Each structure stands twice: as C-alpha cells, then as structure tokens.
Amino acid sequence: MQLLKERIKHEGIIKTDDVLKVDSFLNHQVDTALIDAIGAEFARLFSGRPINKVLTIEASGIAIAYAAARHLNVPIVFAKKAQSINLEGDVYTTRVESFTHRRIFDVIISKKYVSGDDHVLIIDDFLANGCALNGLIEMTEEAGATIEGIGIVIEKGFQQGGRTLRERGYRLESLAIIESMDPATGQIVYRS
Numbered sequence: 001m002q003l004l005k006e007r008i009k010h011e012g013i014i015k016t017d018d019v020l021k022v023d024s025f026l027n028h029q030v031d032t033a034l035i036d037a038i039g040a041e042f043a044r045l046f047s048g049r050p051i052n053k054v055l056t057i058e059a060s061g062i063a064i065a066y067a068a069a070r071h072l073n074v075p076i077v078f079a080k081k082a083q084s085i086n087l088e089g090d091v092y093t094t095r096v097e098s099f100t101h102r103r104i105f106d107v108i109i110s111k112k113y114v115s116g117d118d119h120v121l122i123i124d125d126f127l128a129n130g131c132a133l134n135g136l137i138e139m140t141e142e143a144g145a146t147i148e149g150i151g152i153v154i155e156k157g158f159q160q161g162g163r164t165l166r167e168r169g170y171r172l173e174s175l176a177i178i179e180s181m182d183p184a185t186g187q188i189v190y191r192s
C-alpha cells in the first residue's frame with residue numbers, strides 16, 4: 001500500500017535495529033483518513049471470504065480492526081490484556097509476550113463473543129516474531145472458529161513471524177513489509 005509506505009518513510013522513527021515507531025499516525029496519534037483507507041484495503045483483500053467478525057488485541061489493533069470491520073460491515077472483538085488471571089466467567093485465555101514491553105501478559109476473550117460458528121479475520125498493527133498473533137490464533141482455534149485470514153499493517157520481514165505463519169498455511173496479508181531498516185541512516189527498504 002503505497003500511501004502507507006510513504007508515511008512510514010517520512011514519519012517513521014527507527015529506534016533500534018528491530019523497533020520502528022509510527023506514533024504520529026498509528027500508535028499514539030491516529031490518522032483517521034489513513035486508517036480508514038487501511039480498513040478499506042483489508043476489506044478489498046479479503047472480500048471473497050465469509051468473514052463475520054474481526055478479531056484483534058488491545059490497544060493499537062483496535063482502531064485498525066474497527067476500520068476493516070466497518071468496511072466489511074461486521075463487529076470487532078478485541079482480546080483484553082488482563083493484569084492478573086482473574087477469570088470471571090467463561091473466557092479463552094493465553095499468554096502473550098509483548099515485543100515492545102518485554103513482558104508477558106495474560107490475554108482473554110469471552111466465550112460469548114467467539115464461537116465455532118464464527119469466521120474470523122485477525123488484524124494487528126505490527127508483526128514481529130508472531131507472539132501476539134499466535135495467542136489470537138490459539139484462542140480462535142480453541143473456540144472452534146475458522147480463521148479466514150490475517151491482516152497486518154506493518155510486517156518486519158526480517159523477523160520470523162510472517163514466514164512461520166505463511167508456512168503454517170494462514171492467508172497473511174501485510175500492507176507494508178519491511179525487508180531492512182537502519183537506525184544509523186534512517187533508511188527503510190520494503191519487500192516488493
């Protein structure tokens with residue numbers, strides 16, 4: 001997605017070898033027109049699939065998932081990061097290691113909102129090693145729901161998550177795949 005790639009090039013800040021900050025339009029301030037265009041692009045890419053729900057994880061995934069779901073005309077469900085495993089009622093639960101915070105979160109989804117009848121599109125902002133997506137996949141599969149696809153805004157192609165998920169057979173669409181990025185020069189190279 002050209003518009004997105006240009007925004008990353010102009011506004012992205014390469015903090016370290018493997019952390020990119022895009023706080024000006026995605027992760028802190030949110031550019032609503034851009035996010036809407038991203039949502040439309042996901043809806044177009046997955047238009048042939050019988051999706052009835054978009055699933056993401058709080059917090060940064062929510063705006064993107066909302067935009068995709070609005071274009072698909074379906075609800076979103078976001079997995080919640082629980083402070084402690086205080087299981088109220090019937091929930092699916094897993095543990096996710098946060099790439100940016102380097103800590104482990106318990107993550108939950110209520111059984112009320114994902115079930116065996118659902119056909120789910122999973123959305124997230126970044127894909128690095130795939131821990132967040134693996135957690136979402138695990139809970140979705142435990143629910144017996146069908147994963148129709150996975151949509152990512154920025155995949156860091158030099159980390160293993162994308163390759164592993166494609167090898168496992170999931171339909172993964174990333175709107176920008178970064179092949180390399182250099183904190184010293186600020187240069188970003190995309191996979192074409």
Ligand code: 5GP
Binds near residue numbers: 021022124127130
């Ligand atoms: P993974 O679980 O695939 O290792 O990492 C993905 C999650 O970590 C995403 O939900 C995202 O919030 C966060 N993340 C991973 N890499 C980056 C990055 O370079 N920049 C930002 N802002 N978030 C990242």
